[in-house]
Amino acid sequence: MQVNYKFCWLRDESEGYALARILQSNKDTTKCVLEKDSRKIFELPTNEVLLAEPRDHFPDDNCALINLNEATLLENVRQRYMRDKIYTYVANILIAVNPYREIPGLYSKETVQMYRGKSLGVLPPHAFAIADKAYRDMRMQKASQAIVVSGESGAGKTETTKYVLRYLTESYGAEAGIIERNIIESNPLLEAFGNAKTVRNNNSSRFGKFIEISFTKAGAVCGGSIEHYILEKSRLVGQAPGERNFHFFYQMFAGASEQLRKRLGLTNPADFRYLSGGCTQYFLQDRNTKTLSPAVQSEDQKQLGPLKDIVMDDYEDFQTTVRVFDEMSISAEDKESLFAILGGILHLGNIIFDDGSAVQSCCRVSPKTETSLAKAADLLGVNKDTLAKDLTARVTGAMGLKIALSRENAANVRDGLAKVIYSRLFEWLVSMVNRAIPNTQQYTYVGLLDIAGFEHFEENSFEQFCINYCNEKLQQFFNERILKEEQIVYQREGLSVQPVNFTDNQDCIDLMEGKKTGIMALLDEESRLPAGTAAHFTAEIHRIHADNKRLMVPRKLKIKLRDEEGFVLYHFAGPVCYTTDKFIAKNNDALHSSLEELLHSSKNKLLRQMHNPNESKSWTLKKLQRNVAGKINFISVASKFSEQLNNLILKLRSTGTNFIRCVKPNSIMSAHVFEGESCLDQLRFFGLTDVLVLMQKGFPSRTQFTELYEVYKPLLTKDLKRLEPRTFLKALFNALGIDDDHYKFGVSKVFFRAGKFAEFDDLLRMDPEHLTKLVQRVRIWILHYRWRKAIYGALCVIKLGKKIGYRQRMIIQAQKYVRGWLCRQKFKKILDALRQLRKLAAQLDKVKAQYEHLNGHKGTGLANMIRTVVDQAAFEIAQIQRQLKDFDKVKYSDIEAGLAHLKANIADVQNELRKHQELEQQAGGQEQPEEKHETLGETAMNSLVNGENGLMNGFIQPTLVEAVHAAPNSLLSTPNGESSSFHLLDAQTVDTSVWDPEVEKMSYMELMQRIGKSTDELEKRACEKELSRRHIAFAQFKKEKLASRANGTTDFVTVK
Missing domain, CATH: 1.20.5.4820 (Single alpha-helices involved in coiled-coils or other helix-helix interfaces)
Incomplete structure (x- = not known):
C-alpha cells in the first residue's frame, strides 16, 4: 500500500535532523533522498520513518503536531525561533529559546495586561501565561505553586525568572507598592554579587535561588523571601580564560568615584590576582565607551575595547546596585564597610609568600607584597602582623601548638579566607533583601526556582559536581511530577491512558548521595582524615563502585587523566569527567580557629557581625559552634548543599508545579542562529519527547x-x-x-x-x-x-x-447436573465392582463346565479340591453381593480385597484345570484303570493329611457347624487349617461309607444345607467329612501355590 506523505526526517549530526523527500514507500521499506543533497538514496524500515509536518504548520503547542516525533518537535521549535516566536508549549510545559536580542513589545506593559486572567492556550505561548496559570491555580486550589525554570548555562533562566517575577508583582501587586518594588529591585543586587561572565553566558548565575512571592487570602502580594543555594566561591580566587569574577568587582572599577577607588586602593582589574587571571574587560553600552578613565582600564580593555551585551553595562549597573542598597535600607555605614570588605578581599589576593630562612621552617609574606598585606589588614579592620602570622601558621591542639605552613598551604589559607568572607557577605546581602520584603500575612505563595543548569566544561571540579547533582535531583522530580505521577493519577481516577516509559536516574543519585558509600560520603570521610588526599579519595570511588554502570575511569573515554586523578560520571544529560585534585579543599567551608577569632575581633563592624556566631544565622557558623576550639575544623559543603537541596525538593513536592524549560540555541550567543544537534540534546535531556507522547495521549x-x-x-x-x-x-x-x-x-x-x-x-x-x-x-x-x-x-x-x-x-439445572455427577461418583465404584463380579461369575461357570468334562479325575482328591474351590468362590461372590447392597456400611477397600482374593482363586483353579486337561490329552483319552484312580486319590489324601501339614491320619471333624455358615473364610485363613473350628476325628469311630458315593457328588451349598437340615446322623457326618476333606485339599493347594511363587517357579505340584 502506498503512503501519501512526501517528506520525512533523516538523522543529521550537525542539524539534528535533515529534511528528506520520499521517493517510494511500502509497508516494509521506504526510499528517500535529502532535500539539500539528492545524490544519495537512503533506504530504511517504514516503521522507523519520521514523517514531516505539512509546510507552514508551526503550532503554538507541540501536542497539536500532526506527526508527533522528536524531529517535528525540533523543527517546530526551530521555525518558531527563526520567526521570533521564542515560546512554545508542550501541553502545560513552556519551552523558552534564548533570542539573544530584544524583541519589541514582547514584555511590554500592554502584553502584561493582555495575559492577565487568561487561561493557558488562549493567547500565544509566553512566560506570562505560565505565571498567570500558577497564580490562578493558587487561587482556585488554595495551595501554593512553584515555577521551575531550568536549562543549561546561557539558556536565559535568569531573564525568564525576572520576567515572571515582574508579571506577578505588576499584575497582582498593589499600585507602586514598596514590597513589590523591593522584590523586583532585589534582582540587580543579587546578580551583581552572584552572577559572572562565563564562556557560555555573559550573565551566568553562579548560585541558585528560590524566590517566594507571598499572597494574602484575597490574592494580593504581601511579601516574599529568597533562599539561596551553593555559591561558586572558587570563582572569587580564579577564573578560566575569557571568564570574569563576580560582576560587582568590575562595577566598582567602572562606576565608583575616584575618591572611593583611592580609599580602597583600586587601580584597574589587571593589577589584582583575583581578577587578572580571566577577562579584564568591562561591559559597556555604546553611550558609555568614553566615560571610563584610562587609569581603570586594563591593557585588554584599551586594545580590544569593551564587551558587548544587549542589557549589561558595568558603569550604569554600579549606580543601579548602589541605589538598591538604599532601597533595601542598607545604611551608609554598612555600605562603607561593604566596599572596604570587597577592597580588602582584592588586596588579600595580592599577598604572596616566600620560603622562610634556614632557621625558620615556615614561610613568610613576601616583602614585595607588604603593601598589599597592610592595605588588606586596614580595609578588613584587623592587625597586620596578626594577619600575617595567621596566614603562615596555624594553632592547633589544646596546648596551642603552632604549626608552620608551606607556601602552597599558606596560599590555600589566604584563598580560603577570602572565599569565606565573600560567601558570608553574600549571605548577609540575602538576609537584607529578605528583611526589606517582610512576609507577615502569607496565605499562599508562588515560588520561582532559578538554579544553575547542567554544566560540562573541559575541566569540571567540585562546583560542577554539585550543580549537576542538583540537576539530577530536579530531573528526577520532573520525572515524578510530570511522567510518573501523571500516570498514577490516570490509574487512580480510572482513565485508560497508554503508559509511557522513561529513564529513571535514581541509580545516579544513589551513587552521588548514598550513605557511607556515595561519592559525597566518601569525600566527607576523606576530608576528615588528617592526611587525606585526592588520589586516595578517587581510588576509593573506583574500588567501591567498580561494577557501577554509571561510573568509569577517564582513560576509557580517552581522557588524559590518570585513574586516581578523576572519574567519569554518566548523568541523565551525558557523561562528565570530574577532576578531583581540589575536591577536598573546596568541600571544607571552615577556617582555622585563629582566623575565625581574627575576623571576630575586626574593627570593621559589618565584618565582625558576619563572623559572630551569636549574631549570624549562617548555617556554617552554627555548625562551627559545635567544633572544639584549637582543632582543625571541618564543615562539609557537600552535606550542607545536599541538606538544602533535599529540603527544596520536599517544598516543591508540597506545591503545584509548573515548568519552563529554557533552551540555548547556539554556543556563540548570537541572534537567529540555531544549532540543531545541541538543541535536540537539550530537548532530550529535559524529557520533553517523552512528555510530548504522554501529553498527546493523556489529559494534562x-x-x-x-x-x-x-x-x-x-x-x-x-x-x-x-x-x-x-x-x-x-x-x-x-x-x-x-x-x-x-x-x-x-x-x-x-x-x-x-x-x-x-x-x-x-x-x-x-x-x-x-x-x-x-x-x-x-x-x-x-x-x-x-x-x-x-x-x-x-x-x-x-x-x-x-x-x-x-x-x-439455571440454578436448578446446575443442581441436577451436580447431583447426577455426585451420584455417578458415588456408585461408580459399586458399578465397577458389579461388572467385575459378573465377569468372575462367568469365569466360575466356565470352570464348573470344564470340571464336568474332567472325566479322568472325577471322584479323586483333585476333583474334590476343585469342587471345594468352586464352592468357596460361589460363597465369596454371594458375600460380596451382600456387601454391595450395604455399600454405605462397608469399606470399599474390603470389597476390593475380596475381589482380588476371588480373582486369585479362580485364576489358580483355571491354571490347574488347564494342566490336567493337557494330561488327559497326552494320555490319548484312554480310560485309566480304577486302581490307578484309587491310588491317586489315596496318595493325594495322604499328602494332604500326613505330609507337610503335619496332620494326623483320619478325617476332620467339624464340631462347630455354625462356624462354616458364619465365617467360611476363617477356614482358609491358615494353609493347614489348624486355627479353624474343625478338629481331627478318628476315622474308625463312625462308619459313613454308605453315604460317601452320594456326598461326593454334592456341591458346596448342598453339603451346607444337608448339614443344617438332615435328621440322619450318618448322612450329616458323611457331609461334614466330605466338607472337611474339601477344605483340607483347598488349603494344601493354596500352600503349595504360595511356595511355588516364593521359589520363583510357576509349576504346580500335582497330587498323584
Whole structure:
C-alpha cells in the first residue's frame, strides 16, 4: 500500500535532523533522498520513518503536531525561533529559546495586561501565561505553586525568572507598592554579587535561588523571601580564560568615584590576582565607551575595547546596585564597610609568600607584597602582623601548638579566607533583601526556582559536581511530577491512558548521595582524615563502585587523566569527567580557629557581625559552634548543599508545579542562529519527547468537580445551582457540544486534552445573551437526561427480572447436573465392582463346565479340591453381593480385597484345570484303570493329611457347624487349617461309607444345607467329612501355590 506523505526526517549530526523527500514507500521499506543533497538514496524500515509536518504548520503547542516525533518537535521549535516566536508549549510545559536580542513589545506593559486572567492556550505561548496559570491555580486550589525554570548555562533562566517575577508583582501587586518594588529591585543586587561572565553566558548565575512571592487570602502580594543555594566561591580566587569574577568587582572599577577607588586602593582589574587571571574587560553600552578613565582600564580593555551585551553595562549597573542598597535600607555605614570588605578581599589576593630562612621552617609574606598585606589588614579592620602570622601558621591542639605552613598551604589559607568572607557577605546581602520584603500575612505563595543548569566544561571540579547533582535531583522530580505521577493519577481516577516509559536516574543519585558509600560520603570521610588526599579519595570511588554502570575511569573515554586523578560520571544529560585534585579543599567551608577569632575581633563592624556566631544565622557558623576550639575544623559543603537541596525538593513536592524549560540555541550567543544537534540534546535531556507522547495521549489539564463548579456558580440560575457538581458539569459539557474525546470524567476530577480547557473556558465566559441560551440548552439536556435515565431504569428492572428467572432456572439445572455427577461418583465404584463380579461369575461357570468334562479325575482328591474351590468362590461372590447392597456400611477397600482374593482363586483353579486337561490329552483319552484312580486319590489324601501339614491320619471333624455358615473364610485363613473350628476325628469311630458315593457328588451349598437340615446322623457326618476333606485339599493347594511363587517357579505340584 502506498503512503501519501512526501517528506520525512533523516538523522543529521550537525542539524539534528535533515529534511528528506520520499521517493517510494511500502509497508516494509521506504526510499528517500535529502532535500539539500539528492545524490544519495537512503533506504530504511517504514516503521522507523519520521514523517514531516505539512509546510507552514508551526503550532503554538507541540501536542497539536500532526506527526508527533522528536524531529517535528525540533523543527517546530526551530521555525518558531527563526520567526521570533521564542515560546512554545508542550501541553502545560513552556519551552523558552534564548533570542539573544530584544524583541519589541514582547514584555511590554500592554502584553502584561493582555495575559492577565487568561487561561493557558488562549493567547500565544509566553512566560506570562505560565505565571498567570500558577497564580490562578493558587487561587482556585488554595495551595501554593512553584515555577521551575531550568536549562543549561546561557539558556536565559535568569531573564525568564525576572520576567515572571515582574508579571506577578505588576499584575497582582498593589499600585507602586514598596514590597513589590523591593522584590523586583532585589534582582540587580543579587546578580551583581552572584552572577559572572562565563564562556557560555555573559550573565551566568553562579548560585541558585528560590524566590517566594507571598499572597494574602484575597490574592494580593504581601511579601516574599529568597533562599539561596551553593555559591561558586572558587570563582572569587580564579577564573578560566575569557571568564570574569563576580560582576560587582568590575562595577566598582567602572562606576565608583575616584575618591572611593583611592580609599580602597583600586587601580584597574589587571593589577589584582583575583581578577587578572580571566577577562579584564568591562561591559559597556555604546553611550558609555568614553566615560571610563584610562587609569581603570586594563591593557585588554584599551586594545580590544569593551564587551558587548544587549542589557549589561558595568558603569550604569554600579549606580543601579548602589541605589538598591538604599532601597533595601542598607545604611551608609554598612555600605562603607561593604566596599572596604570587597577592597580588602582584592588586596588579600595580592599577598604572596616566600620560603622562610634556614632557621625558620615556615614561610613568610613576601616583602614585595607588604603593601598589599597592610592595605588588606586596614580595609578588613584587623592587625597586620596578626594577619600575617595567621596566614603562615596555624594553632592547633589544646596546648596551642603552632604549626608552620608551606607556601602552597599558606596560599590555600589566604584563598580560603577570602572565599569565606565573600560567601558570608553574600549571605548577609540575602538576609537584607529578605528583611526589606517582610512576609507577615502569607496565605499562599508562588515560588520561582532559578538554579544553575547542567554544566560540562573541559575541566569540571567540585562546583560542577554539585550543580549537576542538583540537576539530577530536579530531573528526577520532573520525572515524578510530570511522567510518573501523571500516570498514577490516570490509574487512580480510572482513565485508560497508554503508559509511557522513561529513564529513571535514581541509580545516579544513589551513587552521588548514598550513605557511607556515595561519592559525597566518601569525600566527607576523606576530608576528615588528617592526611587525606585526592588520589586516595578517587581510588576509593573506583574500588567501591567498580561494577557501577554509571561510573568509569577517564582513560576509557580517552581522557588524559590518570585513574586516581578523576572519574567519569554518566548523568541523565551525558557523561562528565570530574577532576578531583581540589575536591577536598573546596568541600571544607571552615577556617582555622585563629582566623575565625581574627575576623571576630575586626574593627570593621559589618565584618565582625558576619563572623559572630551569636549574631549570624549562617548555617556554617552554627555548625562551627559545635567544633572544639584549637582543632582543625571541618564543615562539609557537600552535606550542607545536599541538606538544602533535599529540603527544596520536599517544598516543591508540597506545591503545584509548573515548568519552563529554557533552551540555548547556539554556543556563540548570537541572534537567529540555531544549532540543531545541541538543541535536540537539550530537548532530550529535559524529557520533553517523552512528555510530548504522554501529553498527546493523556489529559494534562484537570480540576476538581467542586472547584470548577464553585468558579462558575455565580453565572448559573437558581435551578442549576441545585444540581450536583458532576451532573452540572456533564450537562454543561453536553450543552456546549464539546467533543467527548476532549475531556474525561474521573472519580473526583474532570480531565481535558491539551489546550481544550481554554476552549471550554471561553465558551462559558460568553456574553449574557449567549449565556441565557446556554442555560436553556442545559435545561433541555437535563430533561432529556432524566427521561433517558427513567427509561433506562425501567428497562433495567425488566431485564433484571428476566435475568433473575433465568438464573433460577439455571440454578436448578446446575443442581441436577451436580447431583447426577455426585451420584455417578458415588456408585461408580459399586458399578465397577458389579461388572467385575459378573465377569468372575462367568469365569466360575466356565470352570464348573470344564470340571464336568474332567472325566479322568472325577471322584479323586483333585476333583474334590476343585469342587471345594468352586464352592468357596460361589460363597465369596454371594458375600460380596451382600456387601454391595450395604455399600454405605462397608469399606470399599474390603470389597476390593475380596475381589482380588476371588480373582486369585479362580485364576489358580483355571491354571490347574488347564494342566490336567493337557494330561488327559497326552494320555490319548484312554480310560485309566480304577486302581490307578484309587491310588491317586489315596496318595493325594495322604499328602494332604500326613505330609507337610503335619496332620494326623483320619478325617476332620467339624464340631462347630455354625462356624462354616458364619465365617467360611476363617477356614482358609491358615494353609493347614489348624486355627479353624474343625478338629481331627478318628476315622474308625463312625462308619459313613454308605453315604460317601452320594456326598461326593454334592456341591458346596448342598453339603451346607444337608448339614443344617438332615435328621440322619450318618448322612450329616458323611457331609461334614466330605466338607472337611474339601477344605483340607483347598488349603494344601493354596500352600503349595504360595511356595511355588516364593521359589520363583510357576509349576504346580500335582497330587498323584
